Amino acid sequence: MISIFGSSLISLAFLLTITSLGLNLWYLKSKDSRVYVAGRNAMISACLLTFSAGGTLVYALYNSDLSLTYVNKYSSVFTPTIYKISGFWAGMEGSLLFWVFILSIFAIIVLYQNRNKYVSLMPWVTIVIAIVMSFFLFICLAFENPFAPVDGPIKMGSGLNPLLQHWAMLLHPPMLYLGFIGFTIPYAYAIAAMATQQLDASWIRLTRRWSLFTWMLLSIAVVMGGKWAYMELGWGGYWAWDPVENASLFPWLTGTAYIHSVIIQEKKNMLVRWNMILIMLTFTLTIFGTYLTRSGIVSSIHAFAATDLSIWFFGFVMFLVSLNIGLLIYRHKDLNSQNQLDSFASREAGFVFNNMIFVAMMLVVLWGTLYPVMTEALRGVQIRLGPTWFNQKLIPFGLVLLALTGIAPLLAWRKTSINSIKRNFSLPIVLSFITGIITFSLGIRKVYPLITIILIGFVLSTILLEFYRGTKARLKSSGENIFNVFITIMDKNRSRYGGYIVHIGILMMFLGFTGKAFDQEADVSLSPENNTVELAEYSFELKEYWQESPNSHPKKRQNHKAEITSIDIYKNGAFYTNLKPERRIYIDQNSQPHSEVALKTTLNKDIYIILGSLDLKTGMATLKIRLNNLVSWVWLGTLVLIFGTLIALLPNRKLDE
Template sequence: MTILGQLALWLALLLSAWATIVGFVGGAGQRPELIRSAQRATYALAGVLVVASLALVVALVKHDFNVAYVASYTSRNLPLIYTLSAFYGGQAGSLLFWAVVLSVFGALAQWLTGRRYERLMPYAGAVTASVVFFFVVVTLFAANPFERLPFTPADGNGLNPQLQNPGMVIHPPLLYLGYISITIPFAFAMAALFSKRLDTGWLHAIRKWTIISWLFLSIGITLGMWWAYVELGWGGYWAWDPVENASFLPWLTMTAFLHSVMIQEKRGMLKKWNMVLIALSFLLSIFGTFITRSGIISSVHSFSQSPIGIYFGFYLIFIIVATAAVIWSRLPMLEAESHLESMVSREATFLFNNLLLVGIAFSVLWGTMFPMISELIRGTQVTVGPPFFNQVNIPIGLALLALTGIGPLIAWRRASPGHLKRQFAAPVTAGVIVAVLLLALGMRNLYPIMALALATFVVGTIAQEFVRGVGARHRLHGESHALAFARLVGRNRRRYGGYVVHLGIVLYFVAFTGQAFKTDVEASLKPGQKAELRSPWGHTYTFTHLGVSQYEELNRFTTAASVEVARDGERVGVMKSEKRQHVNSLGQPTFEPSTEAGIRSDLREDIYIVYAGSVAGTEEAVYRFTLNPLVWWLWFGGVVLVAGGVVTLWPGTSTSADRRRAMAGYAATLEGSTSGAK
């Protein structure tokens, strides 16, 4: 099977090169036969890469340990689900995964939108194929998953225990899907530049792709947080690690794009900026991959250092130069059709929102790269860890949270004082009340107070938008409130879906606030002994050590420590934390022992228990007990965010409605009347 995989990879190399060259030539010369050939090559490329992927999957499932990749990342006793996830668990497999997913996305884009955007598609297909070409080159020449060993080991090394977690089965592919799908909007943007068709057509072509990509990235990042929280045992979910930062960077620029693109759609402004943002998002996705895999920056997530860093380095330089050159050459065609008229307008708030989002992206990139910069300039390496990132980014993040509420309240083009007063009165009052209440309750931490007050303000703005919208429909059409709500959302999915996404973001901020009140204690307890910890909500938790048991499981030897937990003297339940020593099928220990935290969540706080080990091989256990307030809201915020994203993406009547609206001149009329509609 691996021969088939190799062959498929070589075919993919030829097909991607063909699709790139012929796509560009066909698009430039408007030669239908070449365009058709490039289209077929795009489909064939997806086909052969699927074959290559299946070949690797078969090798993994059949435990073909003569294949170096299979021997490195699996073992005979590894559960099937993790055997399959080993496909993207290692360097070479993940590169093949990237190539196959991108090729399938390219084929889908061709299939779904090829006719509608026939002038853009040859170039978009060529750009996508060129990116696939790069990944196939790296897979073939620097990290080949089909490479064979000169001998066949009896068993493989197994998968890193920390990757043997359900979160790790879905987090990497979703994050990859987010990263990879950014290429499609980028390809359409480049296609618009190459073809000089710089009207809003390319924006329509990429709108859904961009939201899908952003959504995958959001889910991937959130699942990554969840995995870090449940699996790594440090009681947190975000450590500002370079690799986490690398995933956050394109998310920020895409979020900025999703806002600024509305200005281009409505007012014909910010064309250059939008082009830069979409290019930046793609470049940052490649940059993230580069720093993850090159080993230039030390990270707990890094793949082992390998020669592929040099490939990514050169490719990054090439695409930065090429993209900048193409944008530069088309700058005169990207002039705005209108100008900002007021500092107090939605356009202006979106601009400031973009400034802050890109500002955070810059500060994160700056902090991530600063150790290297310092070493280059001063010859001294420094560490830039969470204290730095928190100090720099929390104030910017709070300003962004404020703008999340302010933006939707301000009218397009220009807002009058009366309008502002009417829009802001209730949400601002709600925010101030919460701030005063928190102060009255004795809270003195500035940032958490600001965060919670601003969160209330934003929720107030969202609620107000829904209440007013439903009320208007109820009054104008006599619909019941439920029907009015359904139709309000159904007919303005992008707007109200966006509000739901904002609500999700607010919940993230609420959860982040909880981190300021995290408390923990370490204790060594003999069976029957207790430790106490006071929560920020005023409860006293008592942890009674019950004992330690040891037993064998499928591919590991488990040492489990049990604790009975009581809150204010009332029994909460028994919690367990484990130490797992993974073994291969020959019973030999593989990897260092890993820790499984015991977690019990509720709306207020998480009880987080970690068994650190035993004193001198006895049942006297060493624990770390942590009370983590408001963590549940992070996961719930993720669900809300995804729900909002799905609402904005939901297919339906929007296209025909838009068409009718355009026919009726509805959009133009509203624009002239300076409506506050989004």
């Protein structure tokens, strides 16, 4: 019953999307405003139907309606409610519906906001959204219908993979999808601008907030994926250059380039073509990333088991690529910028270099990710490039980028005089040297971390100097107190100071990355007879071990039993903390075991323990103990990044008044 209902909703939504596409094209020819309104209403109805289809699936998951194959695969009656709902995006079929679900929300917002505005752009915007939406709805219908009924007798349901039962996994996929799909909107406007030849910066202004907001969500998603890997995969790190992780990074890298380079077009009317290329690239990479992770062409042992789905996906990516290239060629004359670069020592040039590096980094990641596919095609053997390769290639790029973060905003527009360079850079350079000397005297001898910290010192001092100068100038002229002045200057130029705050967040993350070089790890086996082990200044003592089950702890252990060890940790001989790593056996998952990380986090260090195995008879426990340095800075930096973006996103008061 629910199967037919859900499938009908998707089918109707698909038909209405196609209808809207047709009506909008007709409007472009007939210019009859009734046709435009009809087209818009068809689109809004399609969105509402998609929305209802999503709601229906959530309803089925919530009620554990096991007559659907999808519910069977990703949920069970034992699954905790919140993870029943997250089953929506846990599997292929659901996540594709989830994709359209989000896009339909965005589409409704865009259509509603601009219902009486930008009459020339909107039909094209609707057309682009309709194309993307109909593609995903078609995939849902033809290959991956989440409403497919169970074939044969109804079973108990497999439940959600315990690896996915984690808060970061609740939030990571929705964030990632929001971050991916959000780029559809600026892309749609870009295509509309191309189609209507309105290639000034107005489409960029219109989509500024969309782009920034989307970029922020994508940033959160990338980090949250790392957080999840850190907490759930249990190998102690947060980034392994896995194809799935890389897929989320491609559009992030080009998207970051984009949100920088649009500033140049807005202010200087330059980089018109480049911005167009960047948004096209970013959007296409979101689809490509989805294709990469969903088709499994990279990670699968049996690569190129070309399913119908992957052919369609590949076809869609190719369609987008040809559309983009076609439009770029067709409109090449209109894309010429009015202004040109005057000097390499200008802010414009700084932004251009920043962009080149972002795109280069994307190409490196892309190259490394597709290397197995390429070598298989050319040499007949899949060759993977390990994380070492990625780090080795990308760290230098990252460091140059870091330096530019400090340099570019201090350069003047058009051309920077030697005097201004001296004035702006001498103090930061001195401060960065001092940072370097302090770091060196603290015993940091590794090259990359040392350079990173020197650069962090440099960039931080340039940013603080900017804040200081802004405040000082106003303090003189206004006579207000310092706090008010500080708020006022931020308020006057939210995107600029918001951007600086984002940069501070990035600096904190870079600091976090340096910690990696100093991590320590030990694989140990402890038992009541041999209960202590030392690592660096810490000693770890196996105190107790026991088991908990759904019977003994019905609330906490609803769907699993757990073997638990209690470890006392001493720092330099004094008691420091106690951690209880546990190993769970999920009852609804064919007794799949799962290790829960026990973590003691401080700004300086994470003590990270995984219980590998526990023999309840002898009390012998194997533990992986890691001392991970500065990891918290990555998470904290992300919070600062969010804060900064939100400031930049606040409506500009001047414009609103």
